[in-house]
Amino acid sequence: MLYLVIPVFNRRAYTRACLLSLREQTCPEFRVIVVDDGSTDGTAQMLTDEFGEVEVVTGDGSLFWTAGVNAGIRRALVHGATRLLTLNNDVLVPPDFVEKMLLWANRRPEAVLGALELDAATGQPIYGGERVNWRTNTSQYLLEELPQTRRHGLHPVTYLPGRGLLIPLSVIESIGLFDEQRLPHYMADYDYTSGARQHGFPVYCNYDAVLSTYPEESGQQQTRRHRSLRGYYQHLFGIRGGGNLRNFTHFALKNCPPRYMPYYLLNGYARRLVGYFLH
Incomplete structure (x- = not known):
């Protein structure tokens, strides 16, 4: 069933x-x-x-x-x-x-x-x-x-x-x-x-x-629609944050092949740090 x-x-x-x-x-x-x-x-x-x-x-x-x-x-x-x-x-x-x-x-x-x-x-x-x-x-x-x-x-x-x-x-x-x-x-x-x-x-x-x-109703879109320092913090560290750095790190460590890990992590961090203001 x-x-x-x-x-x-x-x-x-x-x-x-x-x-x-x-x-x-x-x-x-x-x-x-x-x-x-x-x-x-x-x-x-x-x-x-x-x-x-x-x-x-x-x-x-x-x-x-x-x-x-x-x-x-x-x-x-x-x-x-x-x-x-x-x-x-x-x-x-x-x-x-x-x-x-x-x-x-x-x-x-x-x-x-x-x-x-x-x-x-x-x-x-x-x-x-x-x-x-x-x-x-x-x-x-x-x-x-x-x-x-x-x-x-x-x-x-x-x-x-x-x-x-x-x-x-x-x-x-x-x-x-x-x-x-x-x-x-x-x-x-x-x-x-x-x-x-x-x-x-x-x-x-x-x-x-x-x-x-x-x-347009997703949590990520709504956070970015009203940009603020508080929103930026939530984006990077909040449980509902689409750019949550801790979540991304866990995902990368579990899924990315080890030989690509350093670049994948650095590139991913950079995208999340600046992406909030670009989209």
Whole structure:
């Protein structure tokens, strides 16, 4: 059985829209677990009143993304889940999303799968996976190289985001859960999928399954939109900071090949120190 795990903290309207889109799926062979990490905007009551089919795991506000996802996965495993799919609440999925993910999951049962990401406002593709060159700390973005005629099926990538990530049970049995101790919020998804690939599990972006997101509403974008010294500090050191230096260091030490480590770290630090002001 496929279990969808959705960590949430406030943003009730996004959660409602996401869950309503899941109700429209052509393939009903899944169950949903929402991890509500202490929302204060009425999310808990909405889930009770409007989504009785959804199982809710409650946190106290200290879980953040990684521990929230892990809590949902643990609950799903108790129920006998054979596949897990992590999904952010600020995501909309078309009716065939689960069907298209399971189609390829059945064909490649050991693979970790992501989805092609569209901008909810424009419908245009904005992320379709990447392949990292560890030596130069650069990425080859698939959307920039794939012509329209090849934007279908599976394409191998280095890692994947967690906002539409299908994980077979065999991966969890092999490498465990997400690293909530060292990567409590950002980069835990990239770290996990990169680690799965290093352990021999293929990692693909599934171009036949699409989801829509709101890129301007991400925490990183909002922090950069209102630049300040406090925001800069949060960017570099806060748990939700997209440029968190400690998180980047942990990710690099776990995933970058040792021979490329010195340059990868120095280049990554420089990008984070100045990137806040450039984007």
